[in-house]
Amino acid sequence: MRLAYQFKLRLTKSQTSEMERWLEMLRHQYNYLLADRFAWHEQNRCSINSCPLVCHLPELRDNPDYYSQKRTLPQLKKDRAWYKAIHANVLQDCVKRVDLAFKRFLKGDSNGKRSGRPRFKSKERFRSLTFSAFSKSPINGNRLNLPKFGWVKMIYHRPIPTGFKIKTATVTRKADGYYVTLSIQDDTVPNVMAIEEVKNPVGIDMGLKSFLIKSDGSEVPIPQYYRKAQKRLKKIQKAVSRSKKGSNNRKKAVSKLGKAHKKVADTRKDFHFKTVKKLLDTHDLVAHEKLNIKGLAKTRLAKSVLDAGWGQFLSILSTKAENAGLIAKVVNPRNTSQNCSNCGQKVPKKLKDRIHSCPHCGYKADRDVNAARNILKLAVGHPVCSKAYRVTEPLGGVGKKPILNL
Structure with missing residues (x-):
């Protein structure tokens, strides 16, 4: 290790x-x-793919x-x-x-x-x-x-x-x-907990409105360190741009700008470590989506995504869980926000729709809480898709009974 x-x-x-x-x-x-x-x-x-029959080949x-x-x-x-x-x-x-x-x-x-x-x-x-x-x-x-x-x-x-x-x-x-x-x-390898021994699992859904939302409904507010420091960074950047290249004043301004950016990065990293510690102190298994962070960083949400630092946070979570013998499980993010965590039916929603309201079973919850519950179900081996359920009529009976196809 x-x-x-x-x-x-x-x-x-x-x-x-x-x-x-x-x-x-x-x-x-x-x-x-x-x-x-x-x-x-x-x-x-x-640079060419063919040459004459007689040609000079350099050594x-x-x-x-x-x-x-x-x-x-x-x-x-x-x-x-x-x-x-x-x-x-x-x-x-x-x-x-x-x-x-x-x-x-x-x-x-x-x-x-x-x-x-x-x-x-x-x-x-x-x-x-x-x-x-x-x-x-x-x-x-x-x-x-x-x-x-x-x-x-x-x-x-x-x-x-x-x-x-x-x-x-x-x-x-x-x-x-x-x-x-x-x-x-260290040559000693920690014993990783078996998934059957997990007592208090949790699913988390990363977001930009809140940093993360747990499957139990609690959330961690997003700090937005870069956005809060933007005014100060802009002022120092102006001093760099106005100073003459190669001058001592420019070197001092560049050094001051570097320290300001480093302070933002260090504060964000400290927040990530403390959040991971709180998660692993109370939960044996933490499930999260496999996010396409590079793809999201090319959209209009780039500044917010990079300010949240999801990649660094998930990397710290994986490393700390492994060192402690706990489990940080990655699941497929497909339809975790669309499917109902109660009945498994697909309920299409746009990004602006923040409340999940299932017309099939009547379950109503916050969109991110519903996604976190689906993430947790995938991590512990339960299906979240309605295709995993097959409704049949028992022989000689009248009612319908759901049978689970795994």
Whole structure:
């Protein structure tokens, strides 16, 4: 099991300048390796699908893959002695980033989805480096020992659990300073609760009027942190736009704008963590829809959807439930808002219709509460569609009896 703990670093002026120097050297190396990949790609591909019988074929060079580029690092340290100050694993991680970006460009990710052409990194876009080799006890009090960099102070607000081993440490430059993200591993696997043992399940329906609505009718109000901070952000953005490019005033305004945006993001993330904790403290199973967040972010509701941060919230919910041995189940969102949660009949509604009123059974409830109940039924294995019910007449009887087809 892998977890990530983030701490803010308290670097001295000399450590800050040294970290900046490391990032700048790694940025140059990243751009050089990426240019080498592009050169191979342009020289070894043909833009036409046929050629004459007699033609000159240029000598093809080997593909610069991860291992061949990693073998160039010892020669790099001989030619440019200042690279000896950087730990070997940090340089190897730089090669790994180039390899991953180029593979996603040519072949795509695990789902076959290809990324765009990788860009060369400017000074503002290369902001992190990763250490992957540590001593037996890299943390001493509130100090962390980074290989070949030395001891650095950090705000150690929560201790690493006993039995966990630090695998990697990623130092990231953000608007208000440097942060370190420790990736820790524990070999013990928590026992996940069986669905038959669940005592207090709940279904949640994500929304924009309320952040989420439970199947029991309670709701969590939506905070809208970005919309509340828009006036302040607009004022700072004006100062950035009016200042001269390259001036110190512009740098100060950009730094102030970055801190303001980071404050909004941190406040939203804190709200997500607290909401997840309340859910998992009172419920053993939390069911939610599989939302197409990227698709919704391209509609007129984009600002509200991104301000709610559904993707981050559901990711935190899944991780925390797994670590606690609880269940966070994803269900198909098809017709969860249209079907009646009481009788299973389909009741067509438009988005403006906020009350679910079933003409078949007379059940009346809030539209989102009805959807949350359908989500919960799908999670625990009950059908929500009227097609799952078959009404037949018993032999020798007069009445009708619903028979469940699973």
